[in-house]
Amino acid sequence: MAEPLFGRLCLLGVGLIGSSIARIARQRGDIAGTVVAHAKTPSTLERVRELDIADVVEADAARAVEGADCVVFCVPVGANAAVMAQVAPHLKPGAIVTDVGSTKMSVVRDLGPLLPKGVHLVPGHPMAGTEFSGPDAGFPELFQGRYTILTPLPGTDPAAVEAVRELWRRCGSMIETMDPATHDKVVAIVSHLPHLLAFTICSTADDLAEETKEAVLKFAASGFRDFTRIAASDPTMWRDVFLNNREALLEMLARFTEDAQALGRAVRWGEAGFIEDRIQRGRKIRKGLIERKQA
Amino acid sequence: MAEPLFGRLCLLGVGLIGSSIARIARQRGDIAGTVVAHAKTPSTLERVRELDIADVVEADAARAVEGADCVVFCVPVGANAAVMAQVAPHLKPGAIVTDVGSTKMSVVRDLGPLLPKGVHLVPGHPMAGTEFSGPDAGFPELFQGRYTILTPLPGTDPAAVEAVRELWRRCGSMIETMDPATHDKVVAIVSHLPHLLAFTICSTADDLAEETKEAVLKFAASGFRDFTRIAASDPTMWRDVFLNNREALLEMLARFTEDAQALGRAVRWGEAGFIEDRIQRGRKIRKGLIERKQA
Ligand SMILES: NC(=O)c1ccc[n+]([C@@H]2O[C@H](COP(=O)([O-])OP(=O)(O)OC[C@H]3O[C@@H](n4cnc5c(N)ncnc54)[C@H](OP(=O)(O)O)[C@@H]3O)[C@@H](O)[C@H]2O)c1
Ligand SMILES: NC(=O)c1ccc[n+]([C@@H]2O[C@H](COP(=O)([O-])OP(=O)(O)OC[C@H]3O[C@@H](n4cnc5c(N)ncnc54)[C@H](OP(=O)(O)O)[C@@H]3O)[C@@H](O)[C@H]2O)c1
Numbered sequence: 001m002a003e004p005l006f007g008r009l010c011l012l013g014v015g016l017i018g019s020s021i022a023r024i025a026r027q028r029g030d031i032a033g034t035v036v037a038h039a040k041t042p043s044t045l046e047r048v049r050e051l052d053i054a055d056v057v058e059a060d061a062a063r064a065v066e067g068a069d070c071v072v073f074c075v076p077v078g079a080n081a082a083v084m085a086q087v088a089p090h091l092k093p094g095a096i097v098t099d100v101g102s103t104k105m106s107v108v109r110d111l112g113p114l115l116p117k118g119v120h121l122v123p124g125h126p127m128a129g130t131e132f133s134g135p136d137a138g139f140p141e142l143f144q145g146r147y148t149i150l151t152p153l154p155g156t157d158p159a160a161v162e163a164v165r166e167l168w169r170r171c172g173s174m175i176e177t178m179d180p181a182t183h184d185k186v187v188a189i190v191s192h193l194p195h196l197l198a199f200t201i202c203s204t205a206d207d208l209a210e211e212t213k214e215a216v217l218k219f220a221a222s223g224f225r226d227f228t229r230i231a232a233s234d235p236t237m238w239r240d241v242f243l244n245n246r247e248a249l250l251e252m253l254a255r256f257t258e259d260a261q262a263l264g265r266a267v268r269w270g271e272a273g274f275i276e277d278r279i280q281r282g283r284k285i286r287k288g289l290i291e292r293k294q295a
Numbered sequence: 296m297a298e299p300l301f302g303r304l305c306l307l308g309v310g311l312i313g314s315s316i317a318r319i320a321r322q323r324g325d326i327a328g329t330v331v332a333h334a335k336t337p338s339t340l341e342r343v344r345e346l347d348i349a350d351v352v353e354a355d356a357a358r359a360v361e362g363a364d365c366v367v368f369c370v371p372v373g374a375n376a377a378v379m380a381q382v383a384p385h386l387k388p389g390a391i392v393t394d395v396g397s398t399k400m401s402v403v404r405d406l407g408p409l410l411p412k413g414v415h416l417v418p419g420h421p422m423a424g425t426e427f428s429g430p431d432a433g434f435p436e437l438f439q440g441r442y443t444i445l446t447p448l449p450g451t452d453p454a455a456v457e458a459v460r461e462l463w464r465r466c467g468s469m470i471e472t473m474d475p476a477t478h479d480k481v482v483a484i485v486s487h488l489p490h491l492l493a494f495t496i497c498s499t500a501d502d503l504a505e506e507t508k509e510a511v512l513k514f515a516a517s518g519f520r521d522f523t524r525i526a527a528s529d530p531t532m533w534r535d536v537f538l539n540n541r542e543a544l545l546e547m548l549a550r551f552t553e554d555a556q557a558l559g560r561a562v563r564w565g566e567a568g569f570i571e572d573r574i575q576r577g578r579k580i581r582k583g584l585i586e587r588k589q590a
Binding site: 146149178185187192196197198202205207215236238249254255256257261264282284286289292294 | 423426441442444480482484486488489490491494495497500501502507510511513514515516520522524527528531534538541545548549550551552554555558559562563565571575576577578580581582583584587589590
């Protein structure tokens with residue numbers, strides 16, 4: 001077995017993402033000599049102990065990071081600043097701080113300023129997930145064959161970036177690098193807007209008269225259902241994602257709304273050619289996905 | 296084997312839906328003594344002959360319906376009126392006319408006025424489909440365990456309604472009955488609006504700068520992908536569906552747009568409670584589907 005990548009690895013948050021990393025570290029053995037897990041509530045800490053997926057379960061965030069060579073923020077992005085305030089003074093000199101948050105500009109904003117000199121920040125985002133959350137939701141195959149996007153700032157220690165790349169490689173992930181602003185724009189259209197639309201169509205259906213609503217549930221298979229899977233996701237995580245990718249998300253929502261209105265207008269005025277053109281574009285994009293084996 | 300339900304069954308249109316019915320009739324033997332198939336283009340007719348899924352392949356619509364005990368309109372809903380004009384004078388007295396169109400008010404409007412006295416109209420809509428079209432796309436299991444909605448008008452001969460119910464039962468379908476207006480409202484939110492949103496998000500993505508668009512295709516798995524499957528559907532069929540369910544679709548789009556704007560506004564102003572409430576409703580609807588085993 002290869003030398004462990006880190007002597008001590010600390011996971012701040014052990015939900016879907018954090019507990020998947022913990023499980024992989026336990027299974028492989030070559031990621032860390034010791035895995036420390038921290039969460040907010042006693043019940044989660046207790047459950048992590050029961051699941052036996054970490055070597056040390058630590059209720060105190062400051063103590064959790066002590067002596068860690070790598071600290072991974074796996075909390076909802078809205079909690080990053082507060083957790084960083086607790087742990088910053090206790091980070092080991094030379095340690096690597098990384099994260100798994102779905103937004104990256106906010107992570108630079110929230111973790112950057114408190115970073116002690118000599119500690120390296122390498123923000124990351126594994127593009128893998130499910131609609132489930134908590135320590136029971138994690139599984140070691142989660143990142144297999146999926147991309148992880150890293151958004152290191154210029155001037156970051158290359159050895160720290162390479163260590164985080166290697167962490168994700170050992171998790172089974174493919175790695176991409178981009179700047180935080182580009183990341184946030186891409187995920188706004190690829191992930192955040194689809195979630196916003198899915199939550200919305202559920203609300204719209206929920207507001208219908210009781211009789212129609214019953215029918216919607218009954219006949220959901222015809223399209224609606226595909227939209228609801230992602231709408232089952234965790235409220236805290238998604239509230240934080242929306243609030244921390246505000247600009248890019250609102251920009252994409254505005255574009256989308258204009259496009260939806262234009263299609264609605266074409267339906268109202270019977271503009272068959274315009275409607276067909278929009279449908280053709282849908283097919284084209286879908287074809288692109290199939291060609292890239294992403295469908 | 297049971298007595299065939301109809302002596303002669305005529306399918307006007309042999310695409311995904313029509314060819315699935317043809318395959319079932321061939322497989323079971325108890326649906327019709329003779330199956331006649333008609334389509335618009337020589338190439339489709341030729342392909343149906345090659346596939347050998349109908350007893351008679353007939354290029355002339357008027358001749359196709361001659362002597363048929365049951366005629367099923369399986370063309371895009373926008374083609375119903377023109378096809379009915381061709382076949383109406385040739386329908387056998389006492390024949391049953393039914394259809395599979397995704398809109399039902401338009402079918403009553405387009406088929407009803409030309410219906411000869413003594414011919415029975417029983418509109419129907421199998422709530423089953425895929426994003427593929429044409430005679431090769433059909434398969435005999437398509438309707439298995441899926442609902443078919445019938446929308447007979449008051450006063451329709453009960454024996455004709457029962458014959459159409461039995462047709463769908465033999466196709467493996469469960470049957471529901473409702474009035475055409477309720478049907479159109481339900482499918483507007485369950486199926487037509489999701490398709491409109493899916494086509495739109497593909498257009499929105501297609502308009503992004505080339506670099507971002509590449510990234511969208513690459514990272515599509517994070518939510519976007521779920522929206523694109525239904526966006527691969529047939530342009531003619533969907534253009535017709537939108538244009539023939541205009542009122543209900545625009546009403547649902549208006550409600551949806553208001554709801555999306557409200558959520559966008561909450562994101563802009565940081566109204567965490569409002570956002571969480573919307574996400575909770577998504578989870579509630581999803582839970583309803585899981586309880587009904589429709590998820
Ligand atoms: N889910 C996805 O699909 C997905 C995909 C990619 C990236 N992400 C990102 O990954 C991160 C975690 O998501 P997740 O799905 O793993 O969430 P999760 O399953 O809800 O887990 C969140 C974890 O963070 C802990 N936590 C929350 N607030 C805390 C605080 N103030 N101090 C310490 N611990 C705290 C929670 O502990 P308690 O249980 O004790 O509250 C829990 O262990 C988020 O930033 C999210 O954006 C998620
Ligand atoms: N696809 C779905 O998911 C789905 C689900 C439920 C209901 N429906 C409804 O089912 C109907 C058929 O849909 P589909 O998916 O089977 O479509 P499809 O695969 O595109 O097949 C349409 C068929 O209609 C024929 N046709 C078109 N215009 C015609 C005309 N003027 N005269 C004679 N034949 C004509 C076509 O012949 P050519 O090939 O020669 O043009 C083809 O055989 C539509 O009303 C649709 O709303 C569809």
